[in-house]
Amino acid sequence: MKEHEEAHFRELSRDLAEDIRVRRMSQYIQHGSTTTYDHVLRVARTAYRLNHILHLKADDHSLIRASILHDYYLYDWHQRGDRLHGYHHARIAADNALRDFAISPAEQAMIRSHMWPLNLFSIPLSRGGWLLTIADKIASAQETVMDRIRPSANPC
Ligand SMILES: [Fe+2]
Ligand SMILES: [Fe+2]
Structure with missing residues (x-):
């Protein structure tokens, strides 16, 4: 990301990224060893970059807010035994984000x-909805691949 874009991204994301309720997402694992907090920030950054690279002119602030809150369901879905989590967590995240x-x-x-x-x-x-949907797929794929190639802490 260019320097001015990085500064702009940080300025627009700071409020939510530093919010104590949002930071609770760092307690939960999203994929492999990536926390939900790290995942949503990766998605926000990816969506922002795509918006600028493709000149789509979606509203940056809304795009970043929705990206940071898109998985704001606030639990570890792996421990819920909920095989349909992928289908209904978007509604739960939206309801929580509206409430908070x-x-x-x-x-x-x-x-x-x-x-x-x-x-x-x-x-x-x-446009923002498409950017978020695509950025989420890209970030999830990156996190899955990174986890596969990351050297194990204990190789034995
Ligand atoms: Fe999601
Ligand atoms: Fe996601």
């Missing part, structure tokens, strides 16, 4: 549709 941060209808819609096409009938309807 009074997010806008556009931000709610972005969060609710981020699992498309798994949630086939919850299709993204905005």
Whole structure:
């Protein structure tokens, strides 16, 4: 990311990234050894970069807010034994984000549709929604690959 974009990203993400409720996501594992907190920040950064690289002109602030809150369900889904978590966590995250941060209808819609096409009938309807959905897939793939190639702490 260019220096001015990095500064802009940090400025727009600071409020949520430093919020104690958002930081609770660092207690939960998303994929492999990546916490949900690290995952949502990776998604926010990826969505922001795509928005600029592709000149899509989605609203940066809304895009970053929705990205940081897109997995704000606040539990470790691995320990719930919930095989349908992938289908309904977007709704839970949107409801929690509305309760705690009074997010806008556009931000709610972005969060609710981020699992498309798994949630086939919850299709993204905005540029921001598409950016978040794609950035989430890219970040998840990166985290899965990084985990596979990361040397084990205990090689024996
Ligand atoms: Fe998700
Ligand atoms: Fe995600």
